[in-house]
Amino acid sequence: xxxxxxxxxxxxxxxxxxxxxxxxxxxxxxxxxxxxxxxxxxxxxxxxxxxxxxxxxxxxxxxxxxxxxxxxxxxxxxxxxxxxxxxxxxxxxxxxxxxxxxxxxxxxxxxxxxxxxxxxxxxxxxxxxxxxxxxxxxxxxxxxxxxxxxxxxxxxxxxxxxxxxxxxxxxxxxxxxxxxxxxxxxxxxxxxxxxxxxxxxxxxxxxxxxxxxxxxxxxxxxxxxxxxxxxxxxxxxxxxxxxxxxxxxxxxxxxxxxxxxxxxxxxxxxxxxxxxxxxxxxxxxxxxxxxxxxxxxxxxxxxxxxxxxxxxxxxxxxxxxxxxxxxxxxxxxxxxxxxxxxxxxxxxxxxxxxxxxxxxxxxxxxxxxxxxxxxxxxxxxxxxxxxxxxxxxxxxxxxxxxxxxxxxxxxxxxxxxxxxxxxxxxxxxxxxxxxxxxxxxxxxxxxxxxxxxxxxxxxxxxxxxxxxxxxxxxxxxxxxxxxxxxxxxxxxxxxxxxxxxxxxxxxxxxxxxxxxxxxxxxxxxxxxxxxxxxxxxxxxxxxxxxxxxxxxxxxxxxxxxxxxxxxxx
Amino acid sequence: xxxxxxxxxxxxxxxxxxxxxxxxxxxxxxxxxxxxxxxxxxxxxxxxxxxxxxxxxxxxxxxxxxxxxxxxxxxxxxxxxxxxxxxxxxxxxxxxxxxxxxxxxxxxxxxxxxxxxxxxxxxxxxxxxxxxxxxxxxxxxxxxxxxxxxxxxxxxxxxxxxxxxxxxxxxxxxxxxxxxxxxxxxxxxxxxxxxxxxxxxxxxxxxxxxxxxxxxxxxxxxxxxxxxxxxxxxxxxxxxxxxxxxxxxxxxxxxxxxxxxxxxxxxxxxxxxxxxxxxxxxxxxxxxxxxxxxxxxxxxxxxxxxxxxxxxxxxxxx
Ligand SMILES: Cc1cc2nc3c(=O)[nH]c(=O)nc-3n(C[C@H](O)[C@H](O)[C@H](O)COP(=O)(O)OP(=O)(O)OC[C@H]3O[C@@H](n4cnc5c(N)ncnc54)[C@H](O)[C@@H]3O)c2cc1C
Ligand code: FES
Numbered sequence: 001x002x003x004x005x006x007x008x009x010x011x012x013x014x015x016x017x018x019x020x021x022x023x024x025x026x027x028x029x030x031x032x033x034x035x036x037x038x039x040x041x042x043x044x045x046x047x048x049x050x051x052x053x054x055x056x057x058x059x060x061x062x063x064x065x066x067x068x069x070x071x072x073x074x075x076x077x078x079x080x081x082x083x084x085x086x087x088x089x090x091x092x093x094x095x096x097x098x099x100x101x102x103x104x105x106x107x108x109x110x111x112x113x114x115x116x117x118x119x120x121x122x123x124x125x126x127x128x129x130x131x132x133x134x135x136x137x138x139x140x141x142x143x144x145x146x147x148x149x150x151x152x153x154x155x156x157x158x159x160x161x162x163x164x165x166x167x168x169x170x171x172x173x174x175x176x177x178x179x180x181x182x183x184x185x186x187x188x189x190x191x192x193x194x195x196x197x198x199x200x201x202x203x204x205x206x207x208x209x210x211x212x213x214x215x216x217x218x219x220x221x222x223x224x225x226x227x228x229x230x231x232x233x234x235x236x237x238x239x240x241x242x243x244x245x246x247x248x249x250x251x252x253x254x255x256x257x258x259x260x261x262x263x264x265x266x267x268x269x270x271x272x273x274x275x276x277x278x279x280x281x282x283x284x285x286x287x288x289x290x291x292x293x294x295x296x297x298x299x300x301x302x303x304x305x306x307x308x309x310x311x312x313x314x315x316x317x318x319x320x321x322x323x324x325x326x327x328x329x330x331x332x333x334x335x336x337x338x339x340x341x342x343x344x345x346x347x348x349x350x351x352x353x354x355x356x357x358x359x360x361x362x363x364x365x366x367x368x369x370x371x372x373x374x375x376x377x378x379x380x381x382x383x384x385x386x387x388x389x390x391x392x393x394x395x396x397x398x399x400x401x402x403x404x405x406x407x408x409x410x411x412x413x414x415x416x417x418x419x420x421x422x423x424x425x426x427x428x429x430x431x432x433x434x435x436x437x438x439x440x441x442x443x444x445x446x447x448x449x450x451x452x453x454x455x456x457x458x459x460x461x462x463x464x465x466x467x468x469x470x471x472x473x474x475x476x477x478x479x480x481x482x483x484x485x486x487x488x489x490x491x492x493x494x495x496x497x498x499x500x501x502x503x504x505x506x507x508x509x510x511x512x513x514x515x516x517x518x519x520x521x522x523x524x525x526x527x528x529x530x531x532x533x534x535x536x537x538x539x540x541x542x543x544x545x546x547x548x549x550x551x552x553x554x555x556x557x558x559x560x561x562x563x564x565x566x567x568x569x
Numbered sequence: 570x571x572x573x574x575x576x577x578x579x580x581x582x583x584x585x586x587x588x589x590x591x592x593x594x595x596x597x598x599x600x601x602x603x604x605x606x607x608x609x610x611x612x613x614x615x616x617x618x619x620x621x622x623x624x625x626x627x628x629x630x631x632x633x634x635x636x637x638x639x640x641x642x643x644x645x646x647x648x649x650x651x652x653x654x655x656x657x658x659x660x661x662x663x664x665x666x667x668x669x670x671x672x673x674x675x676x677x678x679x680x681x682x683x684x685x686x687x688x689x690x691x692x693x694x695x696x697x698x699x700x701x702x703x704x705x706x707x708x709x710x711x712x713x714x715x716x717x718x719x720x721x722x723x724x725x726x727x728x729x730x731x732x733x734x735x736x737x738x739x740x741x742x743x744x745x746x747x748x749x750x751x752x753x754x755x756x757x758x759x760x761x762x763x764x765x766x767x768x769x770x771x772x773x774x775x776x777x778x779x780x781x782x783x784x785x786x787x788x789x790x791x792x793x794x795x796x797x798x799x800x801x802x803x804x805x806x807x808x809x810x811x812x813x814x815x816x817x818x819x820x821x822x823x824x825x826x827x828x829x830x831x832x833x834x835x836x837x838x839x840x841x842x843x844x845x846x847x848x849x850x851x852x853x854x855x856x857x858x859x860x861x862x863x864x865x866x867x868x869x870x871x872x873x874x875x876x877x878x879x880x881x882x883x884x885x886x887x
Binding site for chain 1: 581582596597598599609612613614616618619620621622623624625626627628641642644646668669672675676679682683686687688689691695696697698699700701702703704705707708711712715716717718719749752754755
């Protein structure tokens, strides 16, 4: 049996930062598990940047303003003590990243450059050209190499072992050998990223963003906080969901339906295509719903036309966008309009954190950081540039928190851990040898379609209830899922099987949270309850997994400075 | 209906074989689409790696008809057009250890990369608390080399690695060494450069394959030229590295192996020149007569081949 003081699960921005901090204490044995090679993690996909009130570009900016913007952006559902902590510590973190070697773009004075971003009252988004997440991820990996951090690459977290509230360790599969291992640990940091893949083909997320760590915590009784809040981006490429930057609309792109109309005239006659993200997303989906889109089913889309800008302007202002459309949709923007459709971009909800300074969950020894959890600083809606910031900052504090837990706790018994290992070993054998059953990819696609149409951009009671029954039915069908691979080693089909099972569990929780939140707030927009209802819903959703039954609770939002007011931009 | 035929190299840890699959042609798809469709519709046992599907995570590179590509960024239509064939062969990248099917191991490469200290050795002009001041120009020096996504295409295409015993550093490792050695915030460029010339820097044969295949367009060969210049400045004319100039030809002679793309230099004349004139060539380099710091521009296709020829001729006549 493997034995570590601290295990970090996930090697994205949050995981590597946690590992670096946990291993600052040389007396502790620390290891990182990642289901993919560290630099493949989705943190690398972040282009735009990372928010911190450095005040380099606008010296009137301050942590206080960043605090206020974030709370307002969250539609007042963020916990204000956590947000203040976050915005106060971000500037020093940028300097720390600079010192680690992150190649930030620079201003005339040689300071880290900053750009304006949606929802920010000052230009405070630090960046490195259009590859901010990528360079941060690589710099963190370089620091891990330097500090000899121990990685188990291609290791997949299956479950956590907790006996009577005592955390014993975790069970993971070494994907290459398909051997199931028990790992005894005093503390763990879950940093497994988001779960945008509940919408499968309609997301900007990488294919492995399946919420494994979130589901593992959910399974051992840690509640899921605010899962109903899902951020959608209006311009994902139609066939893959790959993100096309906001700049396309900014530079004057038209959105066109099947009848050749600039349909935004119907929804935002003044701002047209420049309306806010959620409004544009809803408008596109309305067009499709009412039969004015192209294609059908999950393959429906509208067109974004940039041709009137002319080749010169496109080449000058939007070269990256043109390249993306060319590479991933086979369309040259200069000559043709590009098919687009809104896509799920980010999950505000996740593992319930009870102490933002240590990123502790309700179970002692278990910590979490990054998109997999909800601290909560994003509340009902995340601001652009606040996630990579969240990830590295709370990754650091989760690492420190886990270090403290490991010092405080001793190794417990391993009775439960060993049972878990046997359970998974047997399950692997059973599933891989199964000869017939329902195709798991079909179940996955049905889940995505249901979630997209019924718990997507538009939400109403009836449709969501329909979705809830469908997901329950899919969970039932999943018991007979067939993976089609009996390999004893590197069985990716089995990994996909566990991933889909996690997605189904989380999809059900998203739906349940959404049905019960009878208001519209931030990204959660309901046709039947179109306004925010602070009296009844200024509170966090907490969903507990009790076997197949999910229990719903609510907990208060921490408000320190800013009383809720109408969110207007 | 047009059918595309795929032949995929499989490996299960013991056995190797090629397996055939067919998919209906669809317009506007990528290589990664084909791999995914094969896996989800025809054969769930097929193993390959991918994540971001938009050319930033570096997971998905494979060889198609012998050339290395990033699967997610490469259009199927273009590949079919280039090879003028509806029969495609997919194989794992070359010069890597294969784990299963198209999946390769990166850990040995990372161990190798550690030699060049691929991390910032911060100068005392900055601090953890305040970071650094770095000019825009200095940022631009490190902007392109930090585009590297560790996809492995350069390694797979490298003709030196194909014949080398594993000492020669992969192009992406040279890139990391370069990236830190030119970073104005780093105080010890020699720490990154020394391991480079101690590991056969001079064996780069200017075949330009790395630079013409890099999906991020990183000017790898210019970087190599720079590293050579710096190592000479560091007084390394007599060191192992410089003595190994042109030793590539030795490798070829000893192992009797040469990649097809290098056919032009496989002329008897050149090999003879190389074996008889190496010491002479080395003296020439010192006198600055032939220029190992000069790299031809990356020119794809036949023009690139001509450049290589020209270079070989220079060596011959010097
Ligand atoms: C296209 C795109 C653009 C974005 N742009 C921005 C931006 O400009 N600014 C911004 O602030 N945010 C942006 N975001 C959001 C932001 O990038 C992410 O929220 C953030 O990077 C998540 O980081 P993470 O460390 O939590 O997880 P990830 O970086 O996703 O890492 C997850 C890690 O967990 C591991 N893992 C998962 N499951 C398991 C398992 N079962 N066992 C073992 N390991 C596992 C994975 O291997 C991986 O290493 C963007 C997101 C997308 C999709
Ligand atoms: S899948 Fe990420 S680079 Fe191709």
